Amino acid sequence: MSEPIIFRDDVTVELIKASASDADVIWAARVSTAGEQSMDEIGEDPARSAGLINYLARERHGSPFEHTSMTFFISAPIFVFREFMRHRIASYNEESGRYRELRPVFYIPSPERKLVQIGKTGAYTFIDGTPEQFEITVSAMKDAYVVAYESYQKMLVAGVAREVARAVLPVATYSSMYVTMNARALMNFLSLRTAREGSHFPSYPQREIEMVAEKMEAEFAKLMPLTHGAFEKSGRIAP
Secondary structure: OOOOOEEEOOOEEEEEEEEOOHHHHHHHHHHHHHHHHHHHHOOOOHHHHHHHHHHHHHHOOOHHHHOOEEEEEEEEEHHHHHHHOOOOOOEEEEOOOOOOOOOOEEEOOOOOOOOEEEEEOOEEEEEOOOHHHHHHHHHHHHHHHHHHHHHHHHHHHOOOOHHHHHHHOOOOEEEEEEEEEOHHHHHHHHHHHOOOOOOOOOOOOOHHHHHHHHHHHHHHHHHOHHHHHHHHHOOOOOO
16 A cells, blocks of 8 residues: 655755865865965964955855865755756765655645746746635645556556656655765855845745755854855855
């Protein structure tokens, strides 16, 4: 018997492992002038370190930020991952519908999710939908998901290969993946996938990928507070 269908309106992000600190940026930057003595300056005055990191971010000297690594485990709808993988400065490994039976977990928007698009492509905003629009949206999604998963199960029971049967499942099916990025790549991702006042280049991300980005940014800010602060001060532009 197949599992009961689950509907979710959230995403989850877990920091699995990291080798990422502000000190990593400092020693990488100082090697250009201090050579083998660059490691000796790691314990210096934090204010001086902040000044250097702010300089690197402001002047877009980006390579010192690459000597870091953060690996996240993310659970989100497949359509989020399709957008995510447009960012090619990262490493990805995603759950495979060829090798395992996909679970019946599907995305529905939360009541706070704005539903109505106003304006043309490239110059638009989203506004709240009416209660009736929200009800129609959730009902239509759930109906479609139930039919799709029943069809998927019907093919699997008949002996059809998983890689064929999965074709009926929607991109709102939840998947999971590991993604590994350095700090420079992550700042590039955040600059494009979060909407923030004060950003030098405004961005208009889809809300669901922004939900993932916000959770990743919270982990980044804890690991590298000086670097995150410099990112904010420079208008959220990746160095």
